[in-house]
Amino acid sequence: MPVDSAKLQALFEPPAAEGRSCVIRAVDVKKIYQMGEVQTHALRGATLDIYKGEYLSIMGPSGSGKSTLFNMIGALAKPSAGKVYIDQVDIAQLDHNELAWLRCRKIGYIFQTFNLIQVMTCLENVSLPMSFAGMDSEAAREKAVYILKLVGLGHRLLHKPTELSGGQQQRVAIARSLANSPEIILADEPTGNLDLRTGEEMIELLAMLKEKLGVTIVSATHDLKMLKRSDRILWIEDGRIVRNARPNEVDFSSGDFH
Amino acid sequence: MSRTIQEQIKLPLAIALEVVLQGIRIRFGRSLVTIMGVVLGIAFLMSILTSQAIKDGVQTEAAMRAELKRMLSFLTAETGAIRGKSLRLIAAGATDVREDRFLAVLRAEGATLVDVADEQTVATLVVGDGRLTTVPAGQQLLCFTRREQATSEARAISLDRELQPDEQERLARAAHRARVRSIWIIVISLLVTVIGISNAMLMSVTERFREIGTMKCLGALSAFIRQIFFIESSLVGLVGSIVGSVLGTLVAILIYAATYGFGLVVGALPVGGLVIYFAGSILAGIVLSIVAAIYPATFASRMVPAHALRSNV
Numbered sequence: 001m002p003v004d005s006a007k008l009q010a011l012f013e014p015p016a017a018e019g020r021s022c023v024i025r026a027v028d029v030k031k032i033y034q035m036g037e038v039q040t041h042a043l044r045g046a047t048l049d050i051y052k053g054e055y056l057s058i059m060g061p062s063g064s065g066k067s068t069l070f071n072m073i074g075a076l077a078k079p080s081a082g083k084v085y086i087d088q089v090d091i092a093q094l095d096h097n098e099l100a101w102l103r104c105r106k107i108g109y110i111f112q113t114f115n116l117i118q119v120m121t122c123l124e125n126v127s128l129p130m131s132f133a134g135m136d137s138e139a140a141r142e143k144a145v146y147i148l149k150l151v152g153l154g155h156r157l158l159h160k161p162t163e164l165s166g167g168q169q170q171r172v173a174i175a176r177s178l179a180n181s182p183e184i185i186l187a188d189e190p191t192g193n194l195d196l197r198t199g200e201e202m203i204e205l206l207a208m209l210k211e212k213l214g215v216t217i218v219s220a221t222h223d224l225k226m227l228k229r230s231d232r233i234l235w236i237e238d239g240r241i242v243r244n245a246r247p248n249e250v251d252f253s254s255g256d257f258h
Numbered sequence: 259m260s261r262t263i264q265e266q267i268k269l270p271l272a273i274a275l276e277v278v279l280q281g282i283r284i285r286f287g288r289s290l291v292t293i294m295g296v297v298l299g300i301a302f303l304m305s306i307l308t309s310q311a312i313k314d315g316v317q318t319e320a321a322m323r324a325e326l327k328r329m330l331s332f333l334t335a336e337t338g339a340i341r342g343k344s345l346r347l348i349a350a351g352a353t354d355v356r357e358d359r360f361l362a363v364l365r366a367e368g369a370t371l372v373d374v375a376d377e378q379t380v381a382t383l384v385v386g387d388g389r390l391t392t393v394p395a396g397q398q399l400l401c402f403t404r405r406e407q408a409t410s411e412a413r414a415i416s417l418d419r420e421l422q423p424d425e426q427e428r429l430a431r432a433a434h435r436a437r438v439r440s441i442w443i444i445v446i447s448l449l450v451t452v453i454g455i456s457n458a459m460l461m462s463v464t465e466r467f468r469e470i471g472t473m474k475c476l477g478a479l480s481a482f483i484r485q486i487f488f489i490e491s492s493l494v495g496l497v498g499s500i501v502g503s504v505l506g507t508l509v510a511i512l513i514y515a516a517t518y519g520f521g522l523v524v525g526a527l528p529v530g531g532l533v534i535y536f537a538g539s540i541l542a543g544i545v546l547s548i549v550a551a552i553y554p555a556t557f558a559s560r561m562v563p564a565h566a567l568r569s570n571v
Binding site (some may be wrong): 113 | 262263264265266267269273277280281284285468469471472473474475476477478479480482562563564565567
């Protein structure tokens, strides 16, 4: 039987490299969507390590499997094949209670489409994850107000998402991801709808969370400023990780970025 | 390898209730539409049940009035006009509704009912389910409201009427037909109610799939999602079926009052039966609402969060 030694090594190698602990590890993750007769291979075997306290950016054209990869490493869907470890625990082994805890406390999600609850105010949207975590409503409210002020929406507390601009909704989504002080933030295009200045503010906010609190940040982005601030950049193409580089090794003036 | 992942806490029921009430308040218009779905279904059921009850009551009442009229004309055929006259009343045992009402009719016709015969007495009336122990003396006419009892000394007639066998058969057939028809109508109206309520509940759950997906991504447990929908659907069912029952009953009463006249309808209204229908309809409304919410709520709570987020309903 032919043995893929790289794969085998990845499966058994202790997930600690560069002297840092590995907070998310995906090994040969595949995802196939079955649409009637047609099979779509969204991921064709993605392997990556994400280290604690790192600011990782993922680049890739649309349809390359970015969002699917986010869903897999964020424990929002099960891979068709391969393993995902979060804090060195295989998430396939977790029951729905533990998965809910993970989604609630450990990971903060910023979705590309925001996914704010339309009928709730900004304040309610941000405090909802806190009530899922069992925080009492008064404390949750206070914390939500603080976080919303942090993202510059202190004056829009009682507005509903539909009354806000795209950029403001994105900031509510960012605020919500911070609700339960997660160790990992998964952000799908977090600055896509923001104007230049707010975009920079949000990048600074994420960078600050990383530096001061050691939050791990994984974001899919095309934003040059964000790419330059990140510790590491991964390229994904056609469901595979094709390149791994540090910002100082990348020529940002090349045509790929414009 | 240390296990750093813990179990998500289960939120108490009070929080679920709070979320539901908040949800209903926020989406008041939409909740109202869902409730209206239940109201319409239950109102339809209740109006059918009430109309059936009223129709039966009105028919019984009309038959009773015809019977009383016939008894009166039987009596006056023997005694002549009874206005200003008196009738000696002997109660042999307990009287029934028909006899009570007949006595009221006699009083309304201007006759006085007395215990001891006087010169104005034109007849002796024997009512009740018992037997006459002592046959009253004298040559007076003896009228029995039930079967005539054998007497030797007096002329006696019976105001009761015995139905011919073919007439009885005809009545039994008509009653059977009416029963089958009313069962059919009630089954149909129940079906309409079931479909109406399921549709309302299904819509209100499925249009929130995305919201449910978001909640699951933020750490809501499947049990919590199910709980929310069950509480919400039972509240919607309760409010909807109370309003619906009242509405349905009122509409049925108004329609029949317009047809037969208010007095007859109110007189014919079977209050005890209506209370049972009321309780039944409310129970049906709540149970149907919950049952209709079970499938979509379970489906929604089991969805993989990433799929739920993509669904566009």
